[in-house]
Amino acid sequence: MKAINLVMTRKNSIAIEFDNILPELLFDKSLTQIQDSIIYMGNKQLPLSEFFEVEIEGDCQNSEDCLINIEGDLSRVKRIGFAMNSGKIIANSNVDFHVGALMTGGHITVNGDAESYAGREMTGGTLEIKGNVKEFCGSSYAGEWRGMSGGQIIIHGNVGKQLADFMLDGKIHIRGNCDILAGVHMSGGFIQIDGNVTQWIGGQMKKGIIVLNGKIDSMLPGFVFQEIVHNPLINGQYFIGKYRLYSGDRGVNGKGQIWIKE
Amino acid sequence: MIEKPIKDYDKEVKNCSCSYCGNNCDDITYLLKNDEIVGVRHACRIGASKIINDQDQRLLSPMIRNDEGILEETTWDVALDKTARLLHNSTRPVLYGWGETSVEAIKKGIKIAEITGSVIDNQSTICHGTSIQAFQNVGHPVMTLGEVKNRADVIVYVGTNPMDDHPRHLSRYTTFPEGFFRRNGRQDRTIITLDPKYTNTAKVSDKWIQFNMDEDYLLFNALRMLLKGEELEEKEVAGVSTQQLEELIKIMKNAEYGALFFGLGVSQTLAKQKNVDVLIQLIEDLNRYSKWSMLPMRGFFNVSGFNIALTSETGYPYGVDFSRGYPRFMVGETTTIDLLNRREPDFFMAVSADPGVQFPGYTIKHLVNIPTIQVDTHWGPYTELSDIVLPSTRVGVETEGTAYRMDSIPLFMKKVIDKPKNCHSDEWILTELYKRIEQLKQEDE
Numbered sequence: 082m083k084a085i086n087l088v089m090t091r092k093n094s095i096a097i098e099f100d101n102i103l104p105e106l107l108f109d110k111s112l113t114q115i116q117d118s119i120i121y122m123g124n125k126q127l128p129l130s131e132f133f134e135v136e137i138e139g140d141c142q143n144s145e146d147c148l149i150n151i152e153g154d155l156s157r158v159k160r161i162g163f164a165m166n167s168g169k170i171i172a173n174s175n176v177d178f179h180v181g182a183l184m185t186g187g188h189i190t191v192n193g194d195a196e197s198y199a200g201r202e203m204t205g206g207t208l209e210i211k212g213n214v215k216e217f218c219g220s221s222y223a224g225e226w227r228g229m230s231g232g233q234i235i236i237h238g239n240v241g242k243q244l245a246d247f248m249l250d251g252k253i254h255i256r257g258n259c260d261i262l263a264g265v266h267m268s269g270g271f272i273q274i275d276g277n278v279t280q281w282i283g284g285q286m287k288k289g290i291i292v293l294n295g296k297i298d299s300m301l302p303g304f305v306f307q308e309i310v311h312n313p314l315i316n317g318q319y320f321i322g323k324y325r326l327y328s329g330d331r332g333v334n335g336k337g338q339i340w341i342k343e
Numbered sequence: 344m345i346e347k348p349i350k351d352y353d354k355e356v357k358n359c360s361c362s363y364c365g366n367n368c369d370d371i372t373y374l375l376k377n378d379e380i381v382g383v384r385h386a387c388r389i390g391a392s393k394i395i396n397d398q399d400q401r402l403l404s405p406m407i408r409n410d411e412g413i414l415e416e417t418t419w420d421v422a423l424d425k426t427a428r429l430l431h432n433s434t435r436p437v438l439y440g441w442g443e444t445s446v447e448a449i450k451k452g453i454k455i456a457e458i459t460g461s462v463i464d465n466q467s468t469i470c471h472g473t474s475i476q477a478f479q480n481v482g483h484p485v486m487t488l489g490e491v492k493n494r495a496d497v498i499v500y501v502g503t504n505p506m507d508d509h510p511r512h513l514s515r516y517t518t519f520p521e522g523f524f525r526r527n528g529r530q531d532r533t534i535i536t537l538d539p540k541y542t543n544t545a546k547v548s549d550k551w552i553q554f555n556m557d558e559d560y561l562l563f564n565a566l567r568m569l570l571k572g573e574e575l576e577e578k579e580v581a582g583v584s585t586q587q588l589e590e591l592i593k594i595m596k597n598a599e600y601g602a603l604f605f606g607l608g609v610s611q612t613l614a615k616q617k618n619v620d621v622l623i624q625l626i627e628d629l630n631r632y633s634k635w636s637m638l639p640m641r642g643f644f645n646v647s648g649f650n651i652a653l654t655s656e657t658g659y660p661y662g663v664d665f666s667r668g669y670p671r672f673m674v675g676e677t678t679t680i681d682l683l684n685r686r687e688p689d690f691f692m693a694v695s696a697d698p699g700v701q702f703p704g705y706t707i708k709h710l711v712n713i714p715t716i717q718v719d720t721h722w723g724p725y726t727e728l729s730d731i732v733l734p735s736t737r738v739g740v741e742t743e744g745t746a747y748r749m750d751s752i753p754l755f756m757k758k759v760i761d762k763p764k765n766c767h768s769d770e771w772i773l774t775e776l777y778k779r780i781e782q783l784k785q786e787d788e
């Protein structure tokens with residue numbers, strides 16, 4: 082196992098972009114090579130060593146055995162684990178936009194909150210955020226018809242608007258509350274929300290499953306109540322309690338399922 | 344008070360354009376005396392006041408703020424050199440505005456953004472940007488205002504009040520004019536307004552449907568269900584009775600040609616982009632029964648032109664970030680208000696726009712701490728914040744140029760009078776800036 086430890090030494094109000102700091106790009110690099118990795122700040126390109134102290138522990142043969150451990154205030158560090166395909170990243174702080182977006186594999190843990198676009202269009206791997214997340218988590222990018230299509234997102238806190246917009250596949254588990262428009266345009270995948278949802282869940286949903294363990298004020302008119310099921314088996318997992326099953330969205334002849342705990 | 348007709352003029356120039364709102368009225372007559380505008384015909388009250396008071400509060404010379412904080416007149420060379428150097432040395436520059444200038448100037452601005460790694464953004468970021476996102480996601484059944492005038496028998500306004508914002512919209516395009524298939528003008532048309540408020544547009548409509556603020560998304564979803572023939576379980580949706588909604592759908596379904604216009608009352612309420620998204624789908628569904636199209640009510644006369652020019656150059660309509668050398672667009676990340684709220688920009692240039700009027704207070708505070716440049720025709724709140732002022736000319740009055748009407752129709756706007764002596768067109772200013780930045784880049788190499 083190789084651990085690359087990064088400790089932030091300089092924070093700017095202009096955010097920096099971290100696309101080049103990935104296990105698959107750094108696992109076989111020397112200390113100097115890692116220190117020289119390009120970081121983007123606005124229209125400038127600077128070496129990683131301008132912002133972080135770098136330390137290496139151990140060694141590895143492939144990126145799967147590589148861990149990047151990032152310390153300091155990362156609230157202006159964007160694109161942590163962006164398009165990552167293997168290995169592990171631990172960010173011990175709040176992080177900026179696009180954490181884990183377009184990731185295809187590996188594991189990211191954020192010990193704090195995340196800005197918008199977390200896990201957008203991810204196709205594999207696991208993204209775990211211990212705090213809250215802002216908007217468009219697991220969604221599609223602007224103009225794109227495909228959101229998250231694989232992998233797993235676990236959010237311990239609350240999430241903002243438009244969770245899993247255009248989701249195709251994969252799993253999302255929200256332990257906290259969820260703002261409006263979760264699962265809009267969803268056509269596959271599984272979302273579990275343990276907290277409450279403000280309103281308008283599943284609009285224009287074609288397929289996929291949403292399980293809501295908290296409360297919601299009202300359903301969109303495109304959803305029809307089907308039945309009450311005790312301890313339902315949903316997506317290979319038993320949920321304990323009485324659940325109301327709705328199907329829809331009829332507006333798009335959708336066959337999505339929304340299960341709401343009574 | 345009744346104003347007397349203006350008789351004291353020596354020249355009439357016909358078929359001029361009004362460079363104010365997205366109606367882009369191009370049937371305006373200017374009345375001149377000694378080559379100055381003394382009167383105007385056919386313009387609405389907003390357009391007329393803008394044209395007649397053109398010389399009031401004009402910026403007439405380039406200015407730089409001195410060490411005491413006072414704006415001092417300077418030469419073009421000094422002002423342009425300083426602007427070019429500041430922009431060239433910045434890390435997160437933002438070039439904002441563009442809604443009230445020509446496409447020719449906008450194209451120069453895009454070139455500058457590209458070579459300096461800037462963010463280039465326009466007023467869509469605070470108005471119909473969300474609508475454009477929805478168009479890019481789910482398509483957009485378009486129409487021209489000419490089609491509406493000649494064909495439409497049912498006009499629906501949602502969350503917009505053109506009687507006050509686009510005063511000639513009803514008289515020139517939708518409600519009152521005689522059309523090829525609507526010989527009796529107003530009598531051949533049904534006008535419906537959906538708005539939480541009883542606006543002046545609602546007052547002249549045949550039907551006003553009041554719905555709850557921020558419940559647009561729910562309302563449009565319910566209308567889609569009714570159109571499909573599904574029954575609603577609720578007696579009331581978004582504050583509107585199901586019976587009223589059924590009546591509305593019946594009228595819309597039976598239209599020969601329906602035209603829907605929507606404003607910021609849709610694109611900027613709670614569900615934003617998704618309101619427009621579901622509204623587009625409602626219009627698509629209506630096309631199974633009749634012919635329906637829709638348009639956003641664009642504000643400034645060339646706000647749409649910026650979106651079209653930028654999309655043709657980069658694929659993105661606004662908020663484009665060239666910092667990595669190629670275009671990127673992310674709502675909330677590369678859009679001006681969000682960048683300013685995050686205190687990221689270290690250079691800000693506003694071209695034909697006044698952020699001092701348009702932006703929230705917290706956002707403006709950051710502008711006090713960074714170099715700010717104004718390229719505009721008139722003194723305004725943003726002049727008070729600017730470090731360098733570059734006085735420009737009015738498109739369609741002192742400079743010719745192209746603008747896109749709200750229905751994306753390009754219109755040529757001709758020059759009517761000469762510009763003030765020491766002012767230059769936006770296009771000239773931006774060309775000069777571009778040359779200077781190129782020079783600085785060569786010196787660096």
Ligand code: SF4
Pocket residue numbers: 361362363364365366367368385386387388389390391509510511512
């Ligand atoms: S409606 Fe708009 S474009 Fe037409 S005259 Fe009035 S302000 Fe000018």
